Amino acid sequence: MSSRRIFRPLLALLLLVGASASLSVRAADTQNSPAPDTMQSKVAACAACHGAQGQGTDNDYFPRLAGKPADYLFNQLQNFREGRRKYPPMNYLVTYLSDDYLHQIATYFSNQRPPYPTPSAPTVPDSVVARGQQIVLNGDPSKNVPACIACHGKGLTGMQPAIPGLVGLHNDYISAQLGAWRSGTRHALAPDCMHEIATRLNDADISAVAAWLSTQKAPQNPVPAPAGSLKTPLACGSEPQ
Numbered sequence: 001m002s003s004r005r006i007f008r009p010l011l012a013l014l015l016l017v018g019a020s021a022s023l024s025v026r027a028a029d030t031q032n033s034p035a036p037d038t039m040q041s042k043v044a045a046c047a048a049c050h051g052a053q054g055q056g057t058d059n060d061y062f063p064r065l066a067g068k069p070a071d072y073l074f075n076q077l078q079n080f081r082e083g084r085r086k087y088p089p090m091n092y093l094v095t096y097l098s099d100d101y102l103h104q105i106a107t108y109f110s111n112q113r114p115p116y117p118t119p120s121a122p123t124v125p126d127s128v129v130a131r132g133q134q135i136v137l138n139g140d141p142s143k144n145v146p147a148c149i150a151c152h153g154k155g156l157t158g159m160q161p162a163i164p165g166l167v168g169l170h171n172d173y174i175s176a177q178l179g180a181w182r183s184g185t186r187h188a189l190a191p192d193c194m195h196e197i198a199t200r201l202n203d204a205d206i207s208a209v210a211a212w213l214s215t216q217k218a219p220q221n222p223v224p225a226p227a228g229s230l231k232t233p234l235a236c237g238s239e240p241q
């Protein structure tokens with residue numbers, strides 16, 4: 001990870017912690033009742049990095065949350081809380097939050113429909129982008145890699161209840177996640193199909209799929225496919241079939 005990726009988010013987090021600390025001091029001063037427990041207050045701490053509606057930000061590493069299936073988002077919040085995913089600001093923020101609270105936040109972001117950003121122009125040669133497209137749409141039978149759309153859907157909007165959409169994500173974020181699965185710093189519920197798939201891809205394959213995916217426009221109706229509408233080619237613990 002580059003230092004920019006680490007320090008920018010940490011700075012954002014410090015500002016947030018500072019802001020909420022001064023808020024609670026002020027509340028105590030005026031003997032007010034505690035801040036109202038609204039959804040707005042619950043997700044305020046997330047906006048700096050994910051946007052108020054979970055639309056993401058310009059930062060190459062902060063993912064979009066909006067519109068992803070609620071169970072997917074919930075699983076990730078649990079993964080951060082229980083150490084199956086590692087990113088210190090996220091691990092820290094959810095340490096003391098209950099399942100019920102995490103469910104509410106997940107449902108909120110899942111129901112948001114902010115517009116998608118304009119996809120980025122490719123920064124790699126056309127041949128790399130074409131290789132990425134080939135893997136996403138058709139897989140690579142020589143490496144036993146299934147097509148990504150077999151589970152993430154033709155429109156790349158995911159499938160209920162727990163497969164995320166891949167549109168609207170930045171190139172750097174996608175390649176970092178595939179790298180994390182390969183190296184074992186990101187885990188999903190077993191059997192972890194994404195670990196299986198990521199370990200069949202080499203660095204060049206990962207750069208290629210990330211490059212092509214990050215240039216894709218969201219479809220007109222960017223909702224996840226209904227549960228069970230796609231037969232996944234591998235078993236995934238987080239998506240019971």
Ligand code: HEC
Pocket residue numbers: 009010012013042043045046047048049050061062063064065068073074076077085086087089090093105164176
């Ligand atoms: C300091 C910046 C920062 C803040 C604040 C923050 N996040 Fe995150 N969040 C990230 C980054 C970066 C990732 C990706 C980390 C990784 O896996 O490498 C992430 C990942 C996630 C994911 C997984 C997304 C996916 O598609 O897999 C969820 C869900 C999430 N955050 C929810 C929240 C919620 C809810 C809050 C507020 C309580 C929050 N985040 C606050 C930076 C932040």
Ligand code: HEC
Pocket residue numbers: 063072075076135136145146147148149150151152162163164165166169174177178187188189193194197209232233234235236238239
């Ligand atoms: C067998 C079904 C299946 C196939 C095929 C598949 N995926 Fe996935 N993918 C999943 C599931 C399930 C998750 C959610 C895992 C979790 O809960 O963390 C996921 C999550 C992801 C994520 C994380 C998104 C985020 O917001 O953090 C990325 C990136 C991803 N897949 C990329 C790919 C790529 C690229 C391919 C093709 C090479 C692919 N997937 C093929 C099932 C699949």
